[in-house]
Each structure stands twice: as structure tokens, then as C-alpha cells.
Amino acid sequence: MYCECGFLSSARLVFEKLMKRDVVSWNTMIRGYVKHRVFDEALRMIREMQYKLVKPSESTMISILKLLADVGNKELTKPMFAYVIKNSNMNHLGANLTTTLIEMHAKSGSVAVARSLFDRLNEKNVYAYTAMVAGYIRCNAVEEGVRLFGQMIEDGILPNEVTLVSLIAECGTDEALDLGKQLHGYVIRNGFVMTLPLATSLLDMYGKCCEISSARTIFDKMERRDIMTWTVLISAYTRGNCIEKAIDLLVLMRESSIKPNQVTMVSLVSFCAESGALDLGKWIHAYIDKQRINRDIVLNTALIDMYAKCGDITTAYRLFEEATNRDICMWNCMILGFGMHGFGEKALELFTKMENLQIKPNEITFIGLLSACSHAGLVKEGKRVFEKMKNKYGLLPKIEHYGCMVDLLGRAGLLHEAYDIVQTMPMKPNVVVWGALLAACKVHKDPDLGELASLKLLEIDPESCGHNVLISNIYATEKRWKNVVSVRKAMKNRGMKKEPGISCIEVNGAVHEFTTGIQAHAQFGEIDDMLREMLCKLEAAGYKPDTSVVLLNIEEKEREKSLKYHSEKIAMAFGLINTAPSTPIRIVKNLRVCDDCHTATKLLSKIYKRTIIVRDRIRFHHFSEGSCSCGDYW
DNA sequence: ATAGGGTTAG
Numbered sequence: 001m002y003c004e005c006g007f008l009s010s011a012r013l014v015f016e017k018l019m020k021r022d023v024v025s026w027n028t029m030i031r032g033y034v035k036h037r038v039f040d041e042a043l044r045m046i047r048e049m050q051y052k053l054v055k056p057s058e059s060t061m062i063s064i065l066k067l068l069a070d071v072g073n074k075e076l077t078k079p080m081f082a083y084v085i086k087n088s089n090m091n092h093l094g095a096n097l098t099t100t101l102i103e104m105h106a107k108s109g110s111v112a113v114a115r116s117l118f119d120r121l122n123e124k125n126v127y128a129y130t131a132m133v134a135g136y137i138r139c140n141a142v143e144e145g146v147r148l149f150g151q152m153i154e155d156g157i158l159p160n161e162v163t164l165v166s167l168i169a170e171c172g173t174d175e176a177l178d179l180g181k182q183l184h185g186y187v188i189r190n191g192f193v194m195t196l197p198l199a200t201s202l203l204d205m206y207g208k209c210c211e212i213s214s215a216r217t218i219f220d221k222m223e224r225r226d227i228m229t230w231t232v233l234i235s236a237y238t239r240g241n242c243i244e245k246a247i248d249l250l251v252l253m254r255e256s257s258i259k260p261n262q263v264t265m266v267s268l269v270s271f272c273a274e275s276g277a278l279d280l281g282k283w284i285h286a287y288i289d290k291q292r293i294n295r296d297i298v299l300n301t302a303l304i305d306m307y308a309k310c311g312d313i314t315t316a317y318r319l320f321e322e323a324t325n326r327d328i329c330m331w332n333c334m335i336l337g338f339g340m341h342g343f344g345e346k347a348l349e350l351f352t353k354m355e356n357l358q359i360k361p362n363e364i365t366f367i368g369l370l371s372a373c374s375h376a377g378l379v380k381e382g383k384r385v386f387e388k389m390k391n392k393y394g395l396l397p398k399i400e401h402y403g404c405m406v407d408l409l410g411r412a413g414l415l416h417e418a419y420d421i422v423q424t425m426p427m428k429p430n431v432v433v434w435g436a437l438l439a440a441c442k443v444h445k446d447p448d449l450g451e452l453a454s455l456k457l458l459e460i461d462p463e464s465c466g467h468n469v470l471i472s473n474i475y476a477t478e479k480r481w482k483n484v485v486s487v488r489k490a491m492k493n494r495g496m497k498k499e500p501g502i503s504c505i506e507v508n509g510a511v512h513e514f515t516t517g518i519q520a521h522a523q524f525g526e527i528d529d530m531l532r533e534m535l536c537k538l539e540a541a542g543y544k545p546d547t548s549v550v551l552l553n554i555e556e557k558e559r560e561k562s563l564k565y566h567s568e569k570i571a572m573a574f575g576l577i578n579t580a581p582s583t584p585i586r587i588v589k590n591l592r593v594c595d596d597c598h599t600a601t602k603l604l605s606k607i608y609k610r611t612i613i614v615r616d617r618i619r620f621h622h623f624s625e626g627s628c629s630c631g632d633y634w
Numbered sequence: 635a636t637a638g639g640g641t642t643a644g
Contacts, residue, residue: 130636
């Protein structure tokens with residue numbers, strides 16, 4: 001009972017007091033740890049059990065392995081596998097045990113090990129086949145999966161409703177969609193009844209592959225719908241940025257007297273996080289509490305993430321402190337949140353707390369910490385964290401972590417140290433790594449290293465338009481128009497377009513989106529007047545347009561004009577017009593803030609006495625009283 | 635023995 005409810009220390013106490021322990025008591029305790037993701041302790045107990053010569057029965061092993069397969073944990077599969085091998089005769093592994101091992105390996109990414117076990121099976125039943133096919137789809141070896149599915153049918157082993165559902169559930173990726181459609185066809189051809197699980201898995205698959213209309217067709221045809229059906233469709237809409245449709249469904253669902261639960265709400269909250277819609281996020285938060293929807297650990301994490309990503313780090317931290325239950329994901333969200341806001345010290349403090357509580361950080365934790373150090377210019381601390389990751393926690397830095405290090409050193413102006421990392425890292429640097437170096441070269445004006453990085457980028461990924469823009473940007477800063485033109489031409493020939501700059505601003509709960517340039521907005525006349533006024537006041541305050549950030553080789557006057565119509569400035573003008581004096585203005589943009597807008601926004605915060613909070617692609621800028629929280633360091 | 639929905643980075 002204690003294990004099931006997650007009161008593991010109480011369970012352990014009872015366990016320790018037992019005079020006699022049999023296989024069942026060990027099994028229960030270990031399953032408790034696995035179920036609640038305390039893998040270290042589970043492994044320790046398995047070893048202790050072995051030491052005490054308690055020999056687990058096959059069914060004990062199966063039940064533990066099954067749990068492991070469900071949580072898809074990679075760290076434990078290896079030692080568990082070793083343990084099973086050690087305790088049984090490899091040549092006489094029972095079919096049931098083997099099948100469970102296949103499932104465990106297939107679900108946790110070791111598809112090759114799963115296959116070798118699969119090939120040793122004499123009698124391959126539907127469970128083994130399904131586990132294997134599902135494993136292939138999960139690790140993106142879809143062709144192999146299709147082949148095996150065909151072989152299974154040839155062998156005369158036919159899938160049933162349950163196995164079809166578990167396969168379809170794996171098909172929510174672009175790569176697997178074709179297979180998913182084939183399975184859908186199989187379901188129809190063979191006259192399976194569209195039960196709720198079957199329909200839900202199909203709905204979810206189409207939703208995840210952005211084929212919402214197919215999902216909708218299935219949904220509309222259904223006679224009965226339960227909480228999962230609604231939830232899946234709502235997630236599909238939020239994923240496709242159709243928030244109005246999602247909210248409509250929330251209302252409709254209430255009307256058909258099905259009450260949303262915490263799972264339903266998570267996808268709505270995470271939409272707000274993604275799009276920076278704070279007002280909507282607050283509304284949903286209030287809705288959750290008003291409807292007395294239970295806030296479990298995942299929903300709390302989503303809310304924390306939402307507040308952090310919408311600029312309200314104080315509320316995010318309050319929710320974090322109030323949470324009675326925290327997992328690694330929640331800690332990571334909070335660390336990432338602090339980093340995003342430039343509070344590097346706070347992120348590090350949180351990490352210290354984690355360490356004191358003996359909570360094991362994972363690789364995402366370190367991405368958060370390294371990028372937090374990077375945004376705050378904490379070079380020494382960042383280096384220490386990187387060492388700790390390797391030495392204390394035995395985590396092998398992945399390419400992302402090297403990318404963070406290059407960013408950390410590059411941003412701080414230590415270009416050659418950054419380049420050292422690029423040259424000595426144990427894997428081939430990718431576009432992210434070269435891109436970080438290139439961006440650093442742009443900020444710290446090292447055209448030679450910048451050019452080298454540019455060439456590498458073009459070599460690895462000639463199609464990436466973002467990097468081409470950055471390259472032409474570097475040339476433009478040096479007024480090397482010839483090079484700018486040739487990069488631009490090459491882009492045009494390949495049909496590449498610069499990702500358009502988009503700025504969003506939420507006013508009275510509605511999100512308004514602006515792109516660059518003059519646009520067909522009902523209020524555009526007013527906005528244009530406002531922009532003119534802003535420019536006048538800016539110039540009076542000593543602002544000069546920084547035309548070096550404009551990429552095009554055009555006349556100076558035109559360049560100024562193109563600056564004036566940067567989406568960010570338009571959104572700001574719109575905010576100034578439509579919000580009450582002295583309320584903060586919040587803007588979310590898809591690209592990084594440009595130098596000119598950054599300077600202008602600082603001044604504007606002083607001129608109009610407004611706090612202006614801008615979330616760019618990677619971090620927050622809090623502008624107030626003429627300065628920015630990033631300390632001009634981004 | 636086998637089934638459907640949600641959170642962090644890139």
C-alpha cells in the first residue's frame with residue numbers, strides 16, 4: 001500500500017522491520033522504487049537481494065522488468081539485463097521472460113539487443129512481434145518495422161485490437177505516419193470495431209502529425225467520447241497553434257458533461273508557455289483552481305514553465321516553492337527559467353539546493369545551468385559546472401553541452417578558448433556549435449574567425465537560411481557589400497527566404513502578431529503615427545538609427561525606414577497605444593533582438609516610463625529606466 | 635503477459 005501510494009520511506013520502514021522477507025516482499029519494495037522512478041535505490045536493493053542469496057522467481061523478474069519497460073528507463077535496463085543473465089541459463093531463458101526482455105530493450109532504445117533476443121525465440125508469438133515492431137518505430141527504423149509487421153502476418157500471427165493500438169500509438173511522427181495510415185487501413189479492412197482506445201490512438205497519431213482534419217473526421221464520427229478523446233483533440237489543436245479551436249472544444253466538452261482533468265489542462269498551459277500568452281495562461285490557471293482540477297506534478301511543472309516563459313519569474317518561483325512534490329523535470333524548468341531571465345546566480349543556487357537534497361541532475365539540468373551561466377557571463381562558474389557534470393555525475397557531455405560551452409566562452413569574448421573547444425571536442429561540431437562561434441565573432445568583431453565559421457556552416461548545411469543571414473550580416477557590418485550580395489543571391493537561387501521576424505503582444509487577452517514592414521492592420525494609421533512620435537522622442541534623447549544591422553545594400557534613408565518598421569517596434573507602438581500608462585508591455589518574438597531595437601527599447605522604457613519585457617528566441621530582456629536586465633550582454 | 639491523452643533542452 002505504501003509503495004503504491006509513493007510513501008516509499010514508510011514502505012521501507014515496514015520492510016526493514018520484517019523478521020522474515022520472502023521474494024514477494026523484496027519484489028514489492030523494488031517495484032515501488034521503480035514505479036516512483038527511484039532507480040538507484042531499486043538497483044541497490046536488487047544487488048542486496050543477490051548478496052543475501054534470495055533468488056527471485058521468474059515471475060518476480062518479469063514484473064520488475066515490465067515496470068522498467070513501461071518507464072523506458074535506459075540506466076537500469078543494462079544492469080537488470082546483466083542480472084537476469086547471471087541468474088538464469090542463457091540457453092534456457094523462458095519464452096515469457098525473453099519476451100519481456102525484448103519489450104524492455106525495444107522500449108528503451110536498445111533495439112539491436114531486443115532483436116538478437118527476438119531471433120533466438122523459437123515460438124514467436126504476437127507479444128514478441130508487437131514489442132519488436134513497436135521498438136523499431138520508436139527508434140525511427142520504420143522500414144524495419146514495416147518489414148517485420150509483414151513477416152508477422154506471413155507467419156500467420158495476426159494482430160488484435162490491443163496490439164494494433166499499441167503500434168498506432170507509436171506512429172505519431174512524420175517518419176511513421178505512412179505506416180500509421182497503413183495500420184488505419186488494416187483496422188478498417190479487417191472490420192475492427194472502432195472502440196475508444198482504437199479511435200483515440202488514431203486521433204492522437206493524426207494530431208501529432210499535424211493532420212488535424214483527419215483527426216477531426218474521426219472525432220466527428222464517434223458516437224461515444226470520453227475524457228481521453230477530448231484531451232487528444234485539444235492537444236492536437238494547441239500543437240497546431242489553433243488555440244481558439246482548443247478553447248471552443250474545452251467549452252463543448254463541458255457541455256457534454258465531461259469534466260477536463262489535469263492532462264487536458266497541461267496542453268493548454270504549455271501552449272501559453274510556447275506563445276508567451278500570459279493573460280490567457282493566468283485565465284487557465286484560474287480555471288484549473290476554480291474547477292478544482294487536481295494539480296499533479298506534471299501540471300505544476302507546466303504552470304511553472306508557463307509563468308517563467310511568459311516573463312513572470314516571481315510567480316513561477318512561488319509555485320515551485322509551494323509544490324509539495326518535485327521531480328527532476330520541475331527542477332530543470334525552474335533552472336532553465338532563471339537562466340532565461342539572466343539570473344545565473346539563482347540558477348546555480350537552485351542547483352546547490354538540488355545537490356544538498358541529493359537529487360540527481362540529468363543532462364538537461366546541465367544544459368540549463370550552462371546556458372544560465374552563459375547569459376549571465378559567469379564564465380568561471382560555467383567551467384566548473386561543466387567539470388562537475390563529467391567528474392561528479394559521470395555524465396558524458398553531448399554535442400549540445402559543447403555548444404553551450406562555445407556559447408559561454410564566445411559571448412564572454414574568449415573567442416580563442418571557444419575555438420579550442422570546437423577543435424578538441426570529441427565529436428564533429430555541428431551547425432549549432434559553429435553558429436554559436438559565428439554569433440560570438442559577430443558580437444566581438446572577429447571577421448577572420450567569423451569567416452572560417454561561416455565557411456564551415458555553409459559546408460555542413462548550405463540550405464540553412466538562418467546561417468546565411470548571419471553570414472551576410474557579418475559581411476554587412478563590415479560593409480562588404482559584394483559578399484553580402486553573393487550570399488543573398490545564392491540564397492535566392494536556392495529559393496531560401498529569411499525567416500520573417502514576428503513579434504507578438506497580448507492586449508486584453510488577445511494575441512496580436514506583427515511582422516516586419518507596413519501591414520494591413522485596422523489600427524495601422526495610428527501605429528504609424530505612434531512610430532513617428534517614438535522616433536522623434538528617441539532622436540531627441542540622442543538615438544541614432546544603427547543601420548549596420550540592416551542587411552540590404554540600400555540607401556541610408558531606406559535603411560532607416562526598414563529599421564523603423566522592425567516588427568518589435570511596431571508591436572511596441574501598438575502596446576503603447578492600447579495599454580494603460582505605466583502598465584508593463586510584454587512582447588514575444590521569434591528571432592533574437594537586434595542591436596538597434598535593443599538600444600531603442602532601452603530609451604523608450606525611460607521616455608514612456610514603461611517596463612518593457614521582451615522574450616526573444618533564447619532569453620528575456622527586462623527594459624526599464626533606460627537599461628536592460630541583460631546588461632547589454634546577449 | 636499485450637492497449638489510448640500531459641511537462642523540461644535541442
